[in-house]
Amino acid sequence: MASLDFWFDFASTYSYPAAMRMEETAARAGVKFRWRPFLLGPIFFEQLGIKDSPFNLNPVRRNYMWRDIERICARQRIPWRKPSVAPRSSTLAAKVAYVVEAEPWFPSYVRAVYTANFGEDREISDRAVIASVLEGLGQDAAAVLARAEAPGNPLRARTEEAKALGLFGAPTFVCGPELFFGQDRMDEALEWAAEHQDGGPVPG
Amino acid sequence: MASLDFWFDFASTYSYPAAMRMEETAARAGVKFRWRPFLLGPIFFEQLGIKDSPFNLNPVRRNYMWRDIERICARQRIPWRKPSVAPRSSTLAAKVAYVVEAEPWFPSYVRAVYTANFGEDREISDRAVIASVLEGLGQDAAAVLARAEAPGNPLRARTEEAKALGLFGAPTFVCGPELFFGQDRMDEALEWAAEHQDGGPVPG
Numbered sequence: 001m002a003s004l005d006f007w008f009d010f011a012s013t014y015s016y017p018a019a020m021r022m023e024e025t026a027a028r029a030g031v032k033f034r035w036r037p038f039l040l041g042p043i044f045f046e047q048l049g050i051k052d053s054p055f056n057l058n059p060v061r062r063n064y065m066w067r068d069i070e071r072i073c074a075r076q077r078i079p080w081r082k083p084s085v086a087p088r089s090s091t092l093a094a095k096v097a098y099v100v101e102a103e104p105w106f107p108s109y110v111r112a113v114y115t116a117n118f119g120e121d122r123e124i125s126d127r128a129v130i131a132s133v134l135e136g137l138g139q140d141a142a143a144v145l146a147r148a149e150a151p152g153n154p155l156r157a158r159t160e161e162a163k164a165l166g167l168f169g170a171p172t173f174v175c176g177p178e179l180f181f182g183q184d185r186m187d188e189a190l191e192w193a194a195e196h197q198d199g200g201p202v203p204g
Numbered sequence: 205m206a207s208l209d210f211w212f213d214f215a216s217t218y219s220y221p222a223a224m225r226m227e228e229t230a231a232r233a234g235v236k237f238r239w240r241p242f243l244l245g246p247i248f249f250e251q252l253g254i255k256d257s258p259f260n261l262n263p264v265r266r267n268y269m270w271r272d273i274e275r276i277c278a279r280q281r282i283p284w285r286k287p288s289v290a291p292r293s294s295t296l297a298a299k300v301a302y303v304v305e306a307e308p309w310f311p312s313y314v315r316a317v318y319t320a321n322f323g324e325d326r327e328i329s330d331r332a333v334i335a336s337v338l339e340g341l342g343q344d345a346a347a348v349l350a351r352a353e354a355p356g357n358p359l360r361a362r363t364e365e366a367k368a369l370g371l372f373g374a375p376t377f378v379c380g381p382e383l384f385f386g387q388d389r390m391d392e393a394l395e396w397a398a399e400h401q402d403g404g405p406v407p408g
Contacts, residue, residue, distance in 0.1 A: 068384075
């Protein structure tokens with residue numbers, strides 16, 4: 001069975017449609033993958049010296065991005081409501097993700113957080129919003145949030161791991177030493193993973 | 205018949221694989237398109253305040269780009285040799301393009317310039333290189349270059365047109381008011397063009 005890591009940030013617009021179709025598309029391709037939430041913020045700061053989304057540096061490109069995401073969501077038949085704040089802080093959503101990633105309902109958590117941010121324009125940095133997402137999945141929100149905010153959350157280690165892999169944006173598909181950046185490269189990444197068993201080093 | 209404009213810069217790495225397969229892919233999709241060479245340099249300067257490729261701002265992303273292009277070229281079975289200078293000035297190649305774009309050999313000119321830059325690591329800002337490309341196509345290089353460099357070349361007007369369309373990178377596929385940015389969006393742009401006859405305004 002081939003393996004693939006799907007790296008995404010809950011604040012990343014293009015990660016939204018990718019996250020929503022990842023499980024189904026990978027299953028159809030017969031490829032096993034791991035969900036890898038991470039924070040782009042520290043990476044943008046280190047690589048570009050900015051404390052913002054690169055999209056906010058160029059209004060022309062940002063305008064395109066909003067229209068493009070709207071089109072992609074329509075094509076994919078997933079909800080879309082332009083967030084009134086972008087980017088939102090994804091730190092809390094990621095901290096929660098790290099403490100529940102072994103749970104069978106984890107993929108549902110990922111999709112629910114994305115839907116809150118980009119389908120419903122809800123403030124995912126707000127504890128009440130994440131709590132309601134967790135409750136919607138039948139979980140004890142207070143207990144999960146307490147675990148997420150307790151010392152020992154691997155947030156920092158995961159950010160370092162993302163840097164070490166050479167990530168610079170999201171979503172990024174990682175198969176062994178190979179990166180595929182962008183939601184539009186999902187199929188190619190899945191093909192690559194299917195052809196390169198275990199994601200090991202690739203000849204030539 | 206649907207219509208589509210394919211905007212590209214001879215200096216743009218990701219435009220290379222797109223330009224090499226554009227004609228064949230559009231024909232297969234039954235979509236008519238126009239070649240639209242343009243210069244990204246003035247756009248990057250206006251939008252980002254830089255006189256360089258954005259890839260050169262972030263070495264992590266630039267490293268990815270080189271590997272990604274190498275993979276794309278291998279997949280597409282087109283020659284690849286990492287350019288020893290990047291980006292190269294594409295002004296001369298574009299000036300020539302504007303004076304020969306009605307010629308039946310124009311698509312061959314586009315592919316030959318790209319192959320020189322990205323398949324053979326040749327300096328496309330050098331008159332001798334563009335002359336040899338033109339000679340390889342059986343043309344009178346001196347006469348074409350003289351026309352390209354004479355007053356009246358529409359270089360500036362085309363740059364303004366690109367800005368007015370909201371371009372911020374290359375390649376970009378334009379169908380009426382809709383932009384599709386990136387070589388990996390070619391199929392989607394062709395589908396859109398096929399569905400929206402004449403590229404007119406799109407409802408909703």
